[in-house]
Amino acid sequence: MTTTERGSGEDRATEFEQLRSLLFAIAYRILGSVSEAEDAVQETWLRYEGSATRPKSVKAFLSAVVTRIAIDVLRSARVRREQYVGPWFPEPLVDDPYEDPERAAELADSVSMAALLLLERLSPLERAVFVLREVFGFGFAEVSAAVGRPEAACRQLAVRARRHMDSGRPRFEADRREREELAGRFFDAFREGDVAGLMELLAADVHMVGDGGGKAPQFGTGAFGAANVAALLAFVVPRFAEIGGTVEPHSVNGQPGAILRAGDGKVLNILSLDILDGRIQTIRSVINPDKLRHLGPVADAWAVADAANAYRPAPAEEAMPKPGE
Incomplete structure (x- = not known):
């Protein structure tokens, strides 16, 4: 990823805060946990604050970092969920900080418990690719950089994830x-x-x-x-x-x-x-x-x-x- 000079700490903090809600939204949809998503966002900030150079695209860089952190956390969390007593549901989200009025209904459906439970059926990589591509509309070049896989592989992951999600996608009332x-x-x-x-x-x-x-x-x-x-x-x-x-x-x-x-x-x-x-x-x-x-x-x-x-x-x-x- 192309980088430039480091930039001031104040500038970095401002840039990060402007993207915090997006980063949380990505991490929560991958993890299904408010606390783990918040931890992933905090770890993303620490890595950004400590990096020696400034990325050309701060949004792409931070999204990639939080995605990779979330994938690692999800892999370890899956073991705990397999041993969970009784049905496992995501941690409830009562206030979604990520606001996009033009896609409010779509984003709300993507974070529903029904949708998150469907995402649990996907592998961590499939889940991350689906969230970045299908929910947030990232290009495959950005998705590839985020998950560390070639674009062709990401396209295949997206197709498999979309097929699984479509087969059981919750259908909510339009109104x-x-x-x-x-x-x-x-x-x-x-x-x-x-x-x-x-x-x-x-x-x-x-x-x-x-x-x-x-x-x-x-x-x-x-x-x-x-x-x-x-x-x-x-x-x-x-x-x-x-x-x-x-x-x-x-x-x-x-x-x-x-x-x-x-x-x-x-x-x-x-x-x-x-x-x-x-x-x-x-x-x-x-x-x-x-x-x-x-x-x-x-x-x-x-x-x-x-x-x-x-x-x-x-x-x-x-x-x-x-x-x-």
């Missing part, structure tokens, strides 16, 4: 406003424990599944079908509300979702919704405390479950599952 309106109705019914209202909004084959990582209570492998999911929600929500829990609708990974807080205001878990054809297809819950710390103080999910178990709205009702059940 974002309609999605948000439906999500609003869902969370209204959720707060009220309105089983009939929930049933109207759920797809017949809806799936609700949680990521606790063995560090928080969760309902086994989840619930399938509108009746089961609605009944589960109606069972849990009154107890959650009675102990002071709150539901805050919020965009999660560019899709409708919510932040659930315990009575003390601490983050308990994140819900994200996949919506298609006017119905909720998937409800994902991230309750692993390690994946929520970037959002603020995290609640003790076990203590919240115990408090909910102590609530008895009617003698015939049963308690929430105990740890390990």
Whole structure:
């Protein structure tokens, strides 16, 4: 990569800050982890600050550095994910700092949990090539420099990655406003424990599944079908509300979702919704405390479950599952 004189530290810091949001956006889509993406961006800055020369294209240089760091991190992270307890979901992203109004919807779909889970099926190189080429529109020369592979190889990687993604690509409603309106109705019914209202909004084959990582209570492998999911929600929500829990609708990974807080205001878990054809297809819950710390103080999910178990709205009702059940 062509370089020039080093340039001042102040100039470098300014250039880096202007590109920080892009670098984070690249790293997060490759890694599916907010904390690891932030670490990758910080390491990119340290390398840029310590380099002896100034690249001709700062954007291309920094994008290449953060991509290579992210690829290395992903390779080691894959071993941990294979040993993960229960379903693994990406760390939820509630605020995406990378803004491009002309491509807002496209970028939001590319960072959805459904899309990130599809990216997990790709090799680290395929994932990096897909993110740079298909999401951010980098030319193959830039992609080649970033991943350290010939352009011809990058084109093949892009074709394979695109084929895998297209075969399972999530299809979201085109009208974002309609999605948000439906999500609003869902969370209204959720707060009220309105089983009939929930049933109207759920797809017949809806799936609700949680990521606790063995560090928080969760309902086994989840619930399938509108009746089961609605009944589960109606069972849990009154107890959650009675102990002071709150539901805050919020965009999660560019899709409708919510932040659930315990009575003390601490983050308990994140819900994200996949919506298609006017119905909720998937409800994902991230309750692993390690994946929520970037959002603020995290609640003790076990203590919240115990408090909910102590609530008895009617003698015939049963308690929430105990740890390990």
